[in-house]
Amino acid sequence: MSFFWPKVETLRVCSICYKGFPDSKFFLNSNKRPQAACKTCYMARAKAWKHANKERVRELQRNARQAAKAKRNTDSLPSTTTNP
Numbered sequence: 001m002s003f004f005w006p007k008v009e010t011l012r013v014c015s016i017c018y019k020g021f022p023d024s025k026f027f028l029n030s031n032k033r034p035q036a037a038c039k040t041c042y043m044a045r046a047k048a049w050k051h052a053n054k055e056r057v058r059e060l061q062r063n064a065r066q067a068a069k070a071k072r073n074t075d076s077l078p079s080t081t082t083n084p
């Protein structure tokens with residue numbers, strides 16, 4: 001059987017396109033576990049989601065910008081601020 005099914009890597013089946021890919025074709029989530037969808041499907045889904053949620057994307061981007069700005073401001077505050 002091995003001549004017919006060469007042993008390369010264990011393939012993970014994408015939950016969207018149902019094709020088998022090695023783990024390198026999957027993004028890892030925060031737990032360092034591969035996502036259920038392959039990179040191609042994940043990107044396609046993310047793109048579709050962004051397209052369908054333009055307002056939400058804008059909001060998230062604005063929040064991220066403001067958070068970064070707030071962090072910069074607190075970082076640059078002088079250390080001699082009055083404590084309560």
Ligand SMILES: [Zn+2]
Binds near residue numbers: 014016017018041042
């Ligand atoms: Zn896929």
